[in-house]
Amino acid sequence: MSLLRNLIRPYFYTRYGFHRLTGTGAFRDGHVSYVQQDFRPQWNPLKRALWNAHVKQLQESSCSVAAVVTCINAIGATQNGSSGTASQTGILDRVTTGHWKERMSNNGYRGRRGLPLPLLGQVIEESLNVYGLKFQAVEVVRTPKNIHRQSSVRTTLKKRLHDFDRYGKGLIVAHFDQGSLVPTLNIPHISPVGAYDSATGRVTMLDVDPEQKHPYAVDFDTFYKGLSCDYHHVLEAYGYGSGGYVHIRVR
Template sequence: MRVFDTQEPQEPEPPMKAALALIFLLPFAALAETPVPKLGPDAVPITADNAFLRQSPAPDYWAFSPFVKPQFTTSACSVASVTAALNGLAGLPALSADAVMTQPAMLERAASREWAALSAEGGAGVKFQQLVDFTSLALAARGMGQKVTPFKPTGETDLAALRALLTANEVSAQDALLLYFNQGVVTGDWDGPHVSLIGAYDAEQDRVLVLEVDQEWYVPYWTPVPVLLAAMLKPTSAEHGVLQGETGGLVHIHP
């Protein structure tokens, strides 16, 4: 059965009223279309500032950056970062028959259904302690003898300890630092937990280079150490489900 509209026909709006309404809405339309910078003020891309890497040894950058690849799903930042760190520590395979470990191959070698599920497209992502545990699992699966030590800051009083760890890590490429942080605090964009790899520490300017695995949106960028600490301390919001309240830190892979 068809249902017809029985309401009285509406009188058309007077031309002046319609014009005023359009003028009133124009500023809001312009505001909605205002371009947003790719990075906020606390992130400087390596494409705009690479002087430190040209003037300093920067052993971590040269050891790990060749192995940093885009995360293979939107939830696989932990897999991408752990794979890059372990590949960098192991170095390029000596024989032509040996492949460079890929992210899917790393997951297969680790044989963790939980890690695979959390990192699948649309997966929930990992918590900080899970990153610690999965890193240890990946090292064991690859037969590597390095140990894993977490650094979990609880407040601004940990700033000195953070700088000390970054300074020690910058000495050589024999160790690596995985970073679990709120990405939006640094980039000024997406507000959520993320994992990447520390690529360098510029002590003179007190800033770190983040080797981003979220390469659909970013390239490596510098950020001040106090901002990095704030990004590790900010709890994950409720919109991220099981990760709500999660805070970050560093996962130190060392001899």
């Protein structure tokens, strides 16, 4: 994996530099807005708990750990008041699916670091079971590129975003190209959705990256582009074909 990082790193930085110099991609004016205040509506305990439970990742490749811990503690807070049950170090000892703990190390598991989308779904489901939380379903959704704006995939995603934001019916964990949303490298990243404004179509991300000091909002099309972006072909051998999201339906 270290050889892969050394080979592909120049590509990522070259792409980043091009967008920065030309003011394109996530460097476009008005592309992203940073949220200084959070959203904790009284009518949505799950959403409020998610913002309270939001943590930043502890290691370079551990975005999945911070994202899952955030969701586990948010759901736990709404079901039994145990908002701090899961920790980023403790969950790796309790949830063993896909050699999750090994994948967070510098060398990875057999050279593989991080969690591809399908494995993220498996880890989330086992985490819910390990911590004794109630849920109806965990669904892994791939988001194809270049589909019609009225496609069922996009329509369902918008409905789930609305149902999360308005009613707290479920959580959405995005597996996305971070550089499509904010000015950073175009690499696979994982974070939970924090809010959705149906009127403006803006999606707010509770990014677990420590370099992202505040939550940020992008329009739905940008959000979907980040989800549907094909990762660099070199990453396919490591399970990173494309992004998508995991939907945790709690009621």
